[in-house]
Amino acid sequence: MLEYILAKYNFWIYVILMMIGLYAMMGKRNLVKKLIGMNIFQTSIILFFVSIGVKAGDATVPILKGDGHGHGEHLIQVADYLNPLPHVLMLTAIVVSIATTGVALATLILIYKRYNTLEEDEIMAIRKDASSYKTQR
Amino acid sequence: MIWQLDIVLLIFIVVCAIAAINIKDLLSAVIILGAYSFFMCLLWTEMGAVDVAFTEASVGAGIGTVLFIAAVNKTSRRSKD
Known part of the structure; x- marks a missing residue:
């Protein structure tokens, strides 16, 4: 069981990175930080x-062996080359x-031009002030 | 696939990701994100995905970092968190 967990260490790091990105998107208040989190998530x-x-073992990148002109060319086994579809x-x-x-x-630059800040809470406060001012009139 | 190199690169990637979201200076955060992308590109070369690696190096790390730096220059560089 432990061997099975350790052999898939790429997948554990993938989950850790995904959670770092999710935390940055939800927990950080700066909009550029949220965007950096989205990049890490992707x-x-x-x-x-x-x-x-x-694949484990000595799998190679090219899927055919030989010189390409029929000399020494033969269909090789699936276990001998890396799966190119996910790539x-x-x-x-x-x-x-x-x-x-x-x-x-581009949206971020427009937000900065309109509200003069990139912090989410400050933008929300400005929007709240503007709407309460509108209802008072 | 060399698993020692794999582990070292993965540790560097996690450190870069945590640093990029915790630094208050946005320009530094963006540069560290570029370093993260280049480490990711090294990892993919090492895993045999050569086409993904050079697309990431040119598009992800190159153009992405340039776009981020341009946006940070046009807006503010400081961040509260």
Whole structure:
């Protein structure tokens, strides 16, 4: 049982990183800190998917052996190469994560222009003041 | 896959992640996040995912850090927590 837990150490680190990111998104009040937490969360999920594709032993990256012209070329066993499917999926996930980060940073600059602060509690106080002022009139 | 190198890189990654969310100076936090991305890229090279590694190095660590630094320069650098 202990051996089984220790052999999957990548997955434990993935859970730890995911919880660090979740804490930063929920517990921190600065909006840039929340965004950093979101980045850590996304990379932890990519770490999980890449860890699935890893095989024990001497598995290699190329899936065919030989020179590519028919000499010495033969179909090799599945256990001899790393699973390329999670890698390709996570390639897309990295690009999507950088796109969401860019949109979030643009929104953040607009928030700073309007409220002149990036702290969540200060923004909430300003919004509350503005709404109470509106109801008084 | 060399498990000693794997363990060292994973420890560095967790330390970088904790440091990035605890530092009050936002520019330092963003730079540490870039270091975190590069460690992640090393880990993926070591796990055999070479294509993911160079995409992370160019897109995640490169462009991501540049976007973060530009946004921090346009807004405030200090953070309360």
